[in-house]
Each structure stands twice: as C-alpha cells, then as structure tokens.
Amino acid sequence: MSCAVHAKGLTYLYPNGERALDRLELHIKHGERVAILGPNGAGKTTFVFHLNGLLTGNGDLEVAGLDVCKENIRELRSRVGIVFQDPDDQLFMPTVREDVAFGPLNLGLERDEALARVAEALETVRMGHVAERAPHQLSMGERRRVAIATVLAMRPSLLVLDEPSANLDPRSRRELIDLLAEIERTMLVVTHDLPFAAELCERAVILSAGCVVADGSCDDILADDDLLAAHDLELPAGFVPSRVQRRSRPGDASAMARLYPPLTTKGAA
Amino acid sequence: MSVGCNHMLELTGLAGDPASAIHRLDPRAKLMGLIGVTVVAVSAPFSAWPVWIVCACVLAAVAGTARIRPRVVWRRARVILPLVIFAAVFLPFVRPGGETIEIGPFTMTTAGLETFAGVSAKATIGVVGAVLLGATTTFPSVLRGLEALRVPRLFVLIAAFAYRYLFVVVDEVQRMRAALASRAYRPRNLRHAGALGRVATALFLRTYARGERVYLAMLSRGYAGSMPQLEPLSFARADAVFLALVVGTLVPARVLIGAAV
Numbered sequence: 001m002s003c004a005v006h007a008k009g010l011t012y013l014y015p016n017g018e019r020a021l022d023r024l025e026l027h028i029k030h031g032e033r034v035a036i037l038g039p040n041g042a043g044k045t046t047f048v049f050h051l052n053g054l055l056t057g058n059g060d061l062e063v064a065g066l067d068v069c070k071e072n073i074r075e076l077r078s079r080v081g082i083v084f085q086d087p088d089d090q091l092f093m094p095t096v097r098e099d100v101a102f103g104p105l106n107l108g109l110e111r112d113e114a115l116a117r118v119a120e121a122l123e124t125v126r127m128g129h130v131a132e133r134a135p136h137q138l139s140m141g142e143r144r145r146v147a148i149a150t151v152l153a154m155r156p157s158l159l160v161l162d163e164p165s166a167n168l169d170p171r172s173r174r175e176l177i178d179l180l181a182e183i184e185r186t187m188l189v190v191t192h193d194l195p196f197a198a199e200l201c202e203r204a205v206i207l208s209a210g211c212v213v214a215d216g217s218c219d220d221i222l223a224d225d226d227l228l229a230a231h232d233l234e235l236p237a238g239f240v241p242s243r244v245q246r247r248s249r250p251g252d253a254s255a256m257a258r259l260y261p262p263l264t265t266k267g268a269a
Numbered sequence: 270m271s272v273g274c275n276h277m278l279e280l281t282g283l284a285g286d287p288a289s290a291i292h293r294l295d296p297r298a299k300l301m302g303l304i305g306v307t308v309v310a311v312s313a314p315f316s317a318w319p320v321w322i323v324c325a326c327v328l329a330a331v332a333g334t335a336r337i338r339p340r341v342v343w344r345r346a347r348v349i350l351p352l353v354i355f356a357a358v359f360l361p362f363v364r365p366g367g368e369t370i371e372i373g374p375f376t377m378t379t380a381g382l383e384t385f386a387g388v389s390a391k392a393t394i395g396v397v398g399a400v401l402l403g404a405t406t407t408f409p410s411v412l413r414g415l416e417a418l419r420v421p422r423l424f425v426l427i428a429a430f431a432y433r434y435l436f437v438v439v440d441e442v443q444r445m446r447a448a449l450a451s452r453a454y455r456p457r458n459l460r461h462a463g464a465l466g467r468v469a470t471a472l473f474l475r476t477y478a479r480g481e482r483v484y485l486a487m488l489s490r491g492y493a494g495s496m497p498q499l500e501p502l503s504f505a506r507a508d509a510v511f512l513a514l515v516v517g518t519l520v521p522a523r524v525l526i527g528a529a530v
Contacts, residue, residue: 004273017511043491049485052489054485054489074491074493077488077489077490077491078491080489082486083488084482084485084486084489086482088434088437088479089479089482089485089486090484090486092410092430092433092435092483092486092487093429093433094407094408094409094429094432094433095409097499098499098500101463101497101499102487102490102497103490103491105498105499106490106491106492106493106497107491107498109500111510113497113498115499134433135433136436136437138432150490151490154490245358
C-alpha cells in the first residue's frame with residue numbers, strides 16, 4: 001500500500017482568523033523519512049493534525065492513498081499513526097497493556113489478535129516487561145517508547161512523531177534513535193532537534209508561517225547556516241552535519257513486507 | 270516531585286500477599302462483599318451493636334487471609350477516618366435525648382453518645398472494608414468490576430481518567446509550588462492568597478488543555494465513543510464461595526441479633 005502524502009494548497013485558519021497553514025504544498029513519497037523543521041508556531045503540529053483528519057482545512061490532502069475527508073476518517077486513523085509530543089497525553093489507560101491494546105481493539109480486532117499486536121509492538125520498542133505497569137510508574141524515556149508502541153500496534157503505514165526527543169536525557173534519546181532506525185515505515189519527524197533529524201532522515205522540510213520555505217536533502221538544508229538562522233533554527237556548536245552517519249535502513253523491501261503484512265481491519269471499506 | 274508520588278503510591282496499590290485467595294478473587298465478588306458488609310453495618314441500630322463486631326470479624330478474616338498487616342490498614346485508614354469522625358464528634362453535644370452528662374461548660378447526652386459511637390463504628394467498618402478492597406485489588410480491576418456491575422460507563426470513565434491523571438496533576442502542582450517558593454512566596458496573611466488563586470486558575474487551564482490533547486490522542490487511535498474492553502472478567506467458584514461466606518455470616522447475624530434486641 002502506498003503511504004505517500006500529497007498536500008496541495010492546504011490552508012487552515014485558527015478560529016481567531018490567524019493563518020496556521022497557508023497554501024501549503026508538500027509531497028512525500030512512499031518509504032521516505034522526512035524531518036519537518038521550523039520555529040515554534042510555524043504550523044508543524046497543525047499540519048500533523050491534518051494528516052489523520054483531527055483538523056480539516058481547505059485545499060487538497062491525500063494521505064496513504066486516501067482523501068482526507070469524513071468518509072475516510074476511520075481508515076485514515078488506522079493508516080496514520082501519530083505519536084504525540086507529551087507521552088502523558090498519549091497514555092491514558094490504567095495499564096500499559098490496555099493502552100497499547102486500545103488502538104487495535106478500536107480497529108475491531110478480537111481480543112487474542114489484539115493481545116498479539118500488543119506483545120509484538122511492545123517487543124519492537126523493547127518494553128515487553130512493563131505491560132502490567134501503570135504509565136505513571138515509567139520514566140520519560142520508557143513512556144515515549146510505550147507511546148510509540150501504542151501507535152505501532154495499529155500497524156500504521158505512515159508514522160508521524162511530534163517532537164520525539166523532547167524531554168529525553170541523552171541516553172534515552174540515543175535509544176530512541178536506535179529504535180526508530182529499525183522501524184521501516186514512511187516516517188515524518190517533527191522536531192527542533194537537528195542532529196536527531198540528521199541521523200534519521202534523508203530529507204528535510206522547513207515550515208515557516210504555515211508554508212514550506214525549504215525542501216531538500218537533510219544534508220543540504222542543515223549545511224545552510226543562513227537558511228537555518230532565518231527560520232530560528234540552529235545546530236549545536238561544533239556539530240558538522242556532513243560527518244553524521246545516517247542510519248541504514250533495516251533490510252530490503254521483502255523483509256519489510258514480511259515484518260509488516262498489509263494492514264487489514266474489520267469493518268473497514 | 271517524586272517524594273510526593275512515592276508517598277501516594279505507598280498509600281494506594283496492592284498490599285499483603287499478592288497470591289492470596291482474596292487477591293485472586295474476581296473484583297465483582299470483592300465489590301459485592303464490600304457493599305454487603307457496609308449495608309449490614311449501616312442498617313444496624315446501636316442496640317444491635319454485636320452486628321458491628323461480626324462485621325469487624327469478617328473484615329479481620331479477609332485481612333488475615335490476604336496477609337495484610339494491621340499497620341498497613343491503619344496507615345491507609347487514618348487518611349480518611351479522622352475526617353469522618355470529626356464530623357460526628359459534635360453529635361454528643363447537640364443531639365437531645367436520654368440522660369445528660371455535664372463536662373465543664375458542655376452538656377453531653379447519652380443519645381448523642383450512642384449516635385456518635387454508631388456513626389464511628391459504621392464509618393470505621395466502611396473505611397476498613399474499602400481499604401481492604403484497595404489493598405487486594407488493583408484500581409484497573411476495580412474499574413472493570415464496577416463496569417461489569419453495570420455502574421454507568423460515564424462514571425467508570427471519569428474514575429479511570431481521574432486515577433490516570435491524578436499523578437500528572439500532582440506533579441504539576443508540585444512544580445508550581447516549587448516555582449512559587451523559589452520566588453520567595455511565603456503566604457502570611459489573607460492578602461497573599463491571591464497568588465494561590467492564580468495558581469489554581471493556571472492549573473485548571475493546563476488540565477483543560479491536557480484534556481483536549483488526550484481526546485485528540487484517543488481520536489487518533491480510532492476512538493469512536495466507547496472504550497474497548499481487553500480483559501474479560503470471570504466469576505469462578507472461589508468467588509461464589511467467598512460471597513456465600515460473607516453474606517452467609519453477615520445476614521443471619523444481622524437478622525438474629527436484630528430480632529434478639
């Protein structure tokens with residue numbers, strides 16, 4: 001299944017009339033890993049919320065082969081997995097197991113199948129041992145990984161992460177990069193953490209005032225100091241993007257197909 | 270921050286032997302047992318006071334089987350009991366009836382004293398029962414039990430979210446307190462209370478905003494108005510035996526003692 005994103009002239013106005021997205025044009029191909037960069041208030045999160053129909057603006061938006069509209073909402077939410085910035089927003093059930101099972105059960109899966117998905121997703125993020133715990137008993141890094149598992153359990157074809165490295169200590173951040181590098185999905189990473197983007201993503205897009213102001217290879221964009229400065233972005237002192245070793249992808253396409261068979265949901269069209 | 274949470278965690282959650290027969294019971298059996306003990310205790314008038322002793326014995330037997338030490342029960346019960354007893358402590362002075370007893374400038378009545386003793390006994394039995402339920406059953410199981418007992422889903426959901434976000438809100442309150450203290454906020458009189466009002470407002474707004482984000486996160490994962498159930502409950506023979514024992518002890522005791530007085 002293709003999980004490309006095509007946004008054409010996407011515009012969204014806040015209730016107060018302010019333009020959050022302004023004729024946004026963005027095309028993301030199947031299998032790409034794209035970093036979405038930009039200053040605070042650039043419209044990054046607003047754009048993310050359009051991808052699964054939490055917000056609907058004007059213009060054309062096609063995600064994972066579906067037009068974003070009311071009729072497709074259910075299917076869209078199974079194909080697009082959004083990992084929210086604050087794991088405490090994402091983990092709302094009393095135990096980790098119930099939380100990870102929340103999505104699969106909403107897709108209409110039977111209990112056994114849902115539990116198998118839970119085990120698989122928690123295994124992927126190496127958090128199988130916390131299934132019985134309550135979210136508040138986990139560290140921030142563990143919560144982040146469980147939050148990712150809650151989304152992986154739905155087997156989305158597009159994975160969207162909003163500020164995944166926020167509030168993580170260096171070790172948890174490193175483990176998160178290792179983990180994400182092994183997940184084969186079309187991936188959008190919204191972040192301020194430029195080294196994080198450099199390690200994971202081959203392509204970067206800068207959003208500013210609701211439109212795309214730069215779109216290119218991550219190396220080129222991060223090497224352009226003037227461009228970064230113009231949009232309130234900054235590399236850490238001494239960081240040289242060209243020296244970053246980008247993570248290799250896990251295996252070939254057939255291995256990917258074995259790991260993640262095509263998504264099937266009951267009750268979906 | 271963590272100190273507050275740890276303290277709270279100590280007073281909630283399981284205690285005793287997690288593998289005990291009581292811990293393994295279906296939450297519905299324990300909930301119904303709690304309701305049984307409470308109803309029997311509350312329905313007994315002062316003259317039928319031995320009923321309260323029977324209730325206390327049942328609770329002691331449950332605590333013993335679950336291997337919950339008296340100290341744990343005391344530590345948890347003392348959080349809530351003083352509030353209940355405080356409300357009743359004025360009864361002997363205000364309730365008319367029976368003989369009067371002069372203590373300095375105050376006058377107590379025996380009817381008032383009886384009511385006070387009754388209210389205290391009933392409150393203690395109810396609170397200790399609830400403490401035992403909390404010590405032998407995880408909160409998620411209690412919620413599942415409540416839902417299976419047909420408590421309206423909305424109430425169960427509210428309780429579930431309250432439990433989940435209590436810890437998050439406590440953390441936030443503690444951060445705000447630290448922020449106030451680090452800017453030398455030391456309230457001395459009523460004029461200084463204004464800042465607390467603003468803290469409360471900020472906390473409300475933050476909690477409200479979080480509620481919105483949680484709802485979006487739920488929608489993102491396919492929420493369409495009803496919460497899915499993962500763990501089905503099973504009411505086994507042990508649960509029936511437990512309930513039969515509790516009810517079979519309490520109800521005859523209540524009827525016989527009630528008839529004898």
